[in-house]
Amino acid sequence: MNQNQNQKSHQEQNTTNSKLLLYLPVIHSGYVKLLEKYPESEIFILDESLISLIDEEFDYLRKEIRSLSPNQAKLALKALFPERKISLLSVEKFLEISSQQIQEKPKYILPNEDIFVWLQKKYLTHKFVEFEPTFLRWNRNNSTQKKQIESSVEISEDEFSKKMMDVANNQKKLSSDWWRQVGAVVIKGNSGSSSKETIEKTLRDEKIIAIAHNTQLPTPYSPYIDSDPRNSFHKSENIDLSTAIHAEAALISKAAKDGVSLLDTEIYVTTFPCPACAKLVACSGISKLYFTDGYAMLDGDKILKKFGVEVIRIIK
Structure with a gap:
């Protein structure tokens, strides 16, 4: 028996008497591959009554x-x-x-999703459960998951990028946000030169279109007057519920207000954009995004790549 046959035999042995539970709103290749991975498992699809029970806790499955x-x-x-x-x-x-x-305990195979983690903790604590780490749909767990930014290339900090990041970092210091401070600068397309003349020309504002930092509206002191609604949420939760405007959004809205096109421009931002700001950058015409810190959430990096925005991480 060759190695592949051994692996197949071992897998089938492990899945004998196993039960694969699925929430199956649609059928796509991810589900097909999952079923092929467990060829001996009995398949259980959650019906309306069980989905309703789960939705009493999660309140979003009915919106699918x-x-x-x-x-x-x-x-x-x-x-x-x-x-x-x-x-x-x-x-x-x-x-x-x-x-x-029962004496012979079957194995329950569950997709590693929010609803199945909840079901296991509430109802299957004494059962043999295996979570399968596969992407089948967006859920509360993977929607807030921090990811490495796959589409980025890394460069050492050259003199030009250092100066541009200095501008962004100086803006960052002006932010009144107690949780996170972000600065950004957008410039006309750079030829790639790092000469002293190029830097000085850029810093004379001939190529700098706008600079901005994240700030609260209608006044930077809003959180200190009315408190900060972000206090009600954990990190990375409900990031759209805020009195702040992000640095990237401030830059793009300023350019729109001034009637300035951002086609083929470049943005330097101290922290990688949130999903909403990544979409703004992607649709604005900006061709390059430089950043130093942060992580991707949801589909931010994929959207930038899809729209042809080159993503560059500057290594200090």
Whole structure:
């Protein structure tokens, strides 16, 4: 028996008597690959009653506009995998399974998503559960996950980028935000020269279009007058609920107000943009984004790459 056959045999042995639980609003290749990975597992699709139970806790599954009914999902999946045992899992059946005390304990395979983590902690604590780390949909766990910025290239800090980041860092110091201070500068496309003449010409404002920092509105002192609504949330949660305007948004709105095109310009920002600001940068015409710190969330780096924005991390 060769190595591949050994691996297949070992996998099938591990999945015998296992149960794969799925929330299946749509069918795509991610689900197909998951089922192919566990060829011997019995498949349970959450039905309306179990989805409703989960949504009492999460209150967002009902908003899934793509969603097939569980029965439609079952029929479609059965067409793809006619030999597999596929059932709908109701609240009653799930509670019965979770309370069973049997000698031979089956393995429950769950996608590593918010709803299944909750189900395991609340109902399956005494069961043998394996979480499968696969991307099937956006959920509360991966929507707030911090990621390495895959699309960036890294450069050593040259004289020109150092000066531009100095401008951004000086702006950063003006921010009244107690949690995070970000500075940014947008310039006309740079030829790549780091000569003293190029730097001096840029710093004479011939090429600098705008500089900005994140600040509160309508006044920088708003959090000290009315308190800061961000205090109600954990880090990275509800980042859109804020009285602040981000540095990138301030730059782009200033350019719009002044009637200045940002086509083929470059932005230097001290911290990698949030998802909303990444989209603003992508749609503004900016061609290069330089940053030193931070991480990507949601789809920010992918959107920039899709719109042709070159992302460059400056290594100090």
